[in-house]
Amino acid sequence: MSQRIVLSSLIGAVALGAVAAGGIALASAPTEPAVENGSARYTAPSGGGTGSFTYTADVSDDSGIRDLKVLVWPASSKLDPTEAELRFVESAECRSTSGETARCAYTLKVTERDAAGMAEGTWYVSARAEAEDGGTAFVPRAAAFDVTR
Template sequence: MSKRILVSSIVGAVALGSVAAGGFALASAATSPTLENGSARYVAPSDGGAGSFTYTVDVRDDSGVRDLKVLAWPASSKLDPTEAEMRHVESATCRSSSDETARCTYTLKVTKRQAADMAQGTWYVSALATAQDGDKAFVSRAATFTVTH
């Protein structure tokens, strides 16, 4: 075998190995969405009108944000939803603040009748974020708030 063919083969193998390693590094660099600066707030209804529940959070992913599912539930219920169950709940409204970040807000009006049926005390918010590339992040207790009548 000539030295020229041997050197070409080695250079080709090194180049191919570098491309494969680079592809692996890119594949492993993908990250799951993150939820930051989340807050939940409950306002009881008054004689003047309905109350509300609002959950706001900044969702970030390197591919962008596709969706955020939100569920509020009373601690006394022992509900503790799973990621699979979260796929079937309502979505927040997400507005992009950059290519990688969106501010997501979920708001629910609460009537006096609904408030009367709500368990008082501690409530949790579960959240399921989905990135544009399909990656998901589930946070079973993304926020806590208190319901009082």
Template sequence: MSKRILVSSLIGAVNLGGIAAGGLATASAATEPTLENGAARYVAPSNGNAGALTFTVDAGDHSGIRSLKVLAWPASSGLDPTEAELRYVESATCRSTTAEMSHCTYTLRATKEEAAELAEGTWYVSALATAKDGDTTFVSRAATFNVTH
């Protein structure tokens, strides 16, 4: 950093006070997308209606959210998906709530026949958030739910 830029920054910090200096430090820090308030729910088919897995999460990044990839998998399968593998799975539908935050929902419907083939027990949801600036965050176990027949 040149001395001229450093001196200008120090003068600005003195003139604007400690709050401005903190703001400069925060503005220059790179951030990765965040996933908050994630929850998964499975409802078994009944009375002729399809069942469904629904995963919701609030995703955020300073540049906004481009996409959220989601994969549900049974704990008994021994799978442990990687970030690279999640690049090729289905996407959630994300709706912007602010310039930086989106509420994302992934729904997978299952007929009675399809649901009967699902492994009973604990399931996990893996998620891969991609920001508009290209940064990513991978969460291997973003949520847990149970499947019962």
């Protein structure tokens, strides 16, 4: 065999190995959860009945979804929640829609007394998703809604 053929074969084998190693690394790289299609809805209490606040979102990760934490806050408060702070807030209720995706809903009842103490104007929803493999995604402003009286 000539040296040219051996050298060409060796270069081809190295290139093929590099492509295969890159593909394996890419295939095994964990993905971060995704929070999509988020929406917030506020209904003020009326006529002596209760109102409600609901935030829904589709959350997905290739390992499955463990949890979605939700924090609701008025823009006027100048609050700037961090991902670490959202580890300790209430969770949404998540129902699996596939092996990788869950539909999550966070609902609060709002009494007339609650509504009287709420700041009027824009409110934000912050969300923190956690996957089964421990990956997290933080969305500081996952949705917005208005509170009026």
